[in-house]
Amino acid sequence: MADSGLLESVLRLVEKVDGGVDSQDVAGGLSVDHQVVVGAVKSLQALGEVIEATQRSSKHWEVTGEGNEILEQGSHEARVFKAIPEEGLPQSELMKLPSGKVGFSKAMSNKWIRLDKGHEGGPRVFRTVDSIEDAVREKLQQVKKGQSSQLEEKEKNELKKRKLLTEVTVKSYWITKGSNFSTTITKQETELTPEMIASGTWRDKKFKPYNFEAMGVAPDSGHLHPLMKVRTQFRQIFLEMGFTEMPTNNFIESSFWNFDSLFQPQQHPARDQHDTFFLSDPALAHEFPLDYLERVKKVHSEGGYGSQGYKYDWKIEEAQKNILRTHTTAVSARMLYKLAQQEKFTPVKYFSIDRVFRNETLDATHLAEFHQIEGVVADYGLTLGDLMGVLHQFFTKLGITKLRFKPAYNPYTEPSMEVFSYHEGLKKWVEVGNSGVFRPEMLLPMGLPEEVSVIAWGLSLERPTMIKYGINNIRELVGHKVNLQMVYDSPVCRLDS
Secondary structure (H helix, E strand, C coil): CCCHHHHHHHHHHHHHCCCCEEHHHHHHHHCCCHHHHHHHHHHHHCCCCCEEEEEEEEEEEEECHHHHHHHHHCCHHHHHHHHCCCCCEEHHHHCCCCCHHHHHHHHHHCCCEEEECCCCCCCEEEECCCCCCCHHHHHHHHHHCCCHHHCCHHHHHHHHHCCCEEEEEEEEEEEEECCCCCCCCCCCECCCCHHHHHHCHHHHCCECCCCCCCCCCCCCCCCCCHHHHHHHHHHHHHHHCCCEECCCCCCEEEHHHHCHHHCCCCCCHHHCCCCCCECCCCCECCCCCHHHHHHHHHHHHCCECCECCCCCCCCHHHHHEEEECCCCHHHHHHHHHHHHCCCCCCCEEEEEEEEEECCCCCECCECCEEEEEEEEEEEECCCHHHHHHHHHHHHHHCCCCCEEEEEEEECCEEEEEEEEEEECCCCEEEEEEEEEEECHHHHHHHCCCCCEEEEEEEEECHHHHHHHHCCCCHHHCCCCCCCHHHHHHCCCCCCCC
């Protein structure tokens, strides 16, 4: 509650004026900030019908910081005019002045100066008049004195366009006497005590009305980040479709499992430092299944399994390099190799949702780390039609029913498809994922039967989360710029079914 002395001062001002008074005038009369008076008004309203206050708004013009600079030093064009001597000034020197560029343009428009481009010493600026009137400065002085009404709207808008004026909306209260008006403040009791009841003094007390609709204090508790909420939804969808979650707790991966096992050549641009984070310690991995490594080396350098390979000198030193994994497909490769080592193949459905790392340029839609969602199905005789069917089922559970597929290229899938969905809000087709059938050059060296096909698809977790929560900049969702209040206030995410 505001200070009782201030409250009584406000009440005395209201008493003196018939018909009411504006809170702005009260602030001026008491020489206090307007927000202090607004707080006092709200405190008085809480005391009952001491006063009546109606909120209203008004607009007025204020001089900006740049405008105040012009009030002190003159307009940009006037300063440029004064800087030009009778013999003129080289244009290059004029442009070095603090107000050179803006002032030159405006002074030329006002025909105060001229530019001689054919001057022997280079382009030179000369005065065309002996004296000037700084109309911009004069107009700003009128606004500063509270005489903005004397300016035409066109003049005010021109000054606003130059960022010299700004239109400010001020909210204030019109204060009038209430039915229980008094210039003295009687403190209202907030509690009925046993002593009041025993002594009977409660009869002479004024009690503050109880607000039975007031919200209670929210209990302190933890809050789930929007990414975790959407991750839970995706995970539930995979589990409903009978998928098993893959272990993805190894952020550090060798280049062998991240690239080579996926039939991605060692000279591929994705393996450059521009796209991948390499570790300095430990820099190399040493434990590999050697027979499998030899088969991978052969299919890369010589070909095999119906493929001619890439025909290059495959190097173990390149495959040993440790990196921060660039995709969770490296985990899929490990799981498929493990599956191939079983005595008898059994069909499987795997999924993973975890963090991956790319050496990306940071902007509103890209970070150096993000989450990848991946689904993998291995079975006999799977085709592109099966992949499309699973994708339709998966995205339908997300509430996405309009899908299109576009042929694409991936080093480790053939055929490959980009998945597009029709965005009702944007009224256009947007890419929502990538998919394909793993190549034989990837699967057969692992030891999987020739009749087995593996279909897979992936998408990011951040993009659907940003769409769901109306976030335009990924840095507002992940990283040190995240507003924690957004995390506290975000609603429980419900994906359409």
